[in-house]
Amino acid sequence: MSRTRLEAFSDGVFAVAITLLALDLAVAGPGHGPLLRQLADHWPSFVAYLISFSTIGIIWVNHHALIADLAVVDRALLYLNLVLLLFVVVIPFATATMAEYLTLGGQDARVAMALYAAALAGLGLSFGGIFEWTLRPGRRQRPVPERARWTARLRFGIGSILYLAAIPVAFLSPPVALTVIGAVAVYYIFERTPALGPRADDQRE
């Protein structure tokens, strides 16, 4: 399998999933009260859209950085990548469910938030699995030095740890769990650790 086609298929799934996120923004329509009130009551959907869009966007940016440097693409990687995509595809469902139940409070809001955190944890862990695969000898065009590996593992792993932590937190307080999840997105947008040598994404064409 060429790297190109792995990227093309993954980009397609990322693109469709990120676009489907917006389907949940739709309000109930005429006959359900003033539009302004409907939009205002709908705020969890907008917040959820922003967080999930950012998260999938970040995963896409980092996915590229991982793939761009590969020297080999084997069947194990293809299946690891499919596991990642399986969670990408689940995100619109988990996002919509979380947004629908968030303001209802009670046990349902807790379950919905835990489901959302679990989907994101699955995303983070499967991304980590691909990263570990790329660390094996001969897999990358430029091997990652031993010390840089741990920096990178921490860098990629911190998200998964926080997503996993957000699952029990969701049962104590859904808003706190959502704040943690949103903070992870903000962290990755501004994170600048040069973890993998010269940054693949800053290179000139």
Next chain:
Amino acid sequence: MSRTRLEAFSDGVFAVAITLLALDLAVAGPGHGPLLRQLADHWPSFVAYLISFSTIGIIWVNHHALIADLAVVDRALLYLNLVLLLFVVVIPFATATMAEYLTLGGQDARVAMALYAAALAGLGLSFGGIFEWTLRPGRRQRPVPERARWTARLRFGIGSILYLAAIPVAFLSPPVALTVIGAVAVYYIFERTPALGPRADDQRE
């Protein structure tokens, strides 16, 4: 990040968003009156489809012209591009909401039209942000001469200004705001200012 993958992912999002626009054309179906009347009453959806399809199409054409000449793709550009895509993805939602409320009149029609104008303003402004990024030294293969910059800024900025203006106009008269928005699409289709030197999109292969 290679320019190629940035384009592939963006094209995927553009393609999905532009196709989802048509989902809103669906009529209520059998049992809701004669089909011809349903289609006729549904005219705002068809007008909205035409305007939004054209607008996303134009952004796609110009997006290419911007990206094709880049000498460097860095993380800042990736995130600017994600902001643009965030608004692209919101367009089908804003279009559907506007079309649903337009003929109802009253405050709801005004809010729906202002929402639509705001989504388009977000699209225009984030496009402008990417354009400003490409003007910095070293970012383009062929730098844009100082004088041409202002022509190009005006060319790209006129849309954003009119979209922003359409927000307050929507509260005075939704149809006038819609006319302004439609006029912007027509303007960009026929606009031929050679703003960026030899037009990237007229070049031979």
Next chain:
Amino acid sequence: MSRTRLEAFSDGVFAVAITLLALDLAVAGPGHGPLLRQLADHWPSFVAYLISFSTIGIIWVNHHALIADLAVVDRALLYLNLVLLLFVVVIPFATATMAEYLTLGGQDARVAMALYAAALAGLGLSFGGIFEWTLRPGRRQRPVPERARWTARLRFGIGSILYLAAIPVAFLSPPVALTVIGAVAVYYIFERTPALGPRADDQRE
């Protein structure tokens, strides 16, 4: 604009539209009678899916043959191509509406079939517009000889003529119009006129 990105975006739209066609296959679900009866009553959706899938598939195959040989991609072509895609995107809506109303008979069935034929005529005519554009001097890598042009025009035009004819026919008899539309798809699948010199799609890599 490179040919590559024109193809990538068009392929994306074709792929999403062709996949959305299947959304209309969904039956009403539990509580609406035996599944077997629901599926049987739903036969117009399956027929419509087959015809529309084939039609979009054929347009995609021929779209490639047109694009593959281009020497130049200009802004006019981009907008002609957007008009084609505008009709591609409309096909799932027109297909679903036609399938829903076909077995109800009466005026609604006629309107729905005419709408379907009109959408396909728009598809055929915009494809013909792109073809005419490619015939102008310098547009193709291998110019089409004068005599072959008329063969090709006939080849591409026969579909549009039959789709246009199907619009009034739909008001006389929706099933006859549907048969004509289905026959066009069958014709293009087996049509082998070597209209454009050595067939682009038979070439070796």
Next chain:
Amino acid sequence: MSRTRLEAFSDGVFAVAITLLALDLAVAGPGHGPLLRQLADHWPSFVAYLISFSTIGIIWVNHHALIADLAVVDRALLYLNLVLLLFVVVIPFATATMAEYLTLGGQDARVAMALYAAALAGLGLSFGGIFEWTLRPGRRQRPVPERARWTARLRFGIGSILYLAAIPVAFLSPPVALTVIGAVAVYYIFERTPALGPRADDQRE
């Protein structure tokens, strides 16, 4: 038709279909009982999602292996590929219908499972058709030796045979049929027969 565009279009359809699978995960929403119970009652959708996602993923992996080695792409292959995609696109519909009716039992559950098995059998058989096409002289860059052909035919054919067998089995016992279908996915994930010479997907870049 270049191999590249055949791949791009197919990848687009695979990507959209695999993402649409997740639309069926949505629960009924607030007012339909505790979320946890809704999710629990919804288990067939999750199982169906896993199986269908894996199956489309496997077909995508093997589709690449088939296409990557082609020396020629002709019109017959394009139409064979469209038949394959026709079934890919049907999978989300068949999956959703199966999941909805599975736990209801009775004749409807049997019909729904048979429909699912039939869609998968169509997928397997059309894939087998493409494989046979590639075996003809001159079609591949590296011809498949006579003995390896039968190994490969068996390898690709076992899925189709089991899917076909699952159709009558569905009328005896839907759960058994589902188990057979799930087992096929597991088989293909771990199957390692070097059927087509040096594995295309293990090659270095």
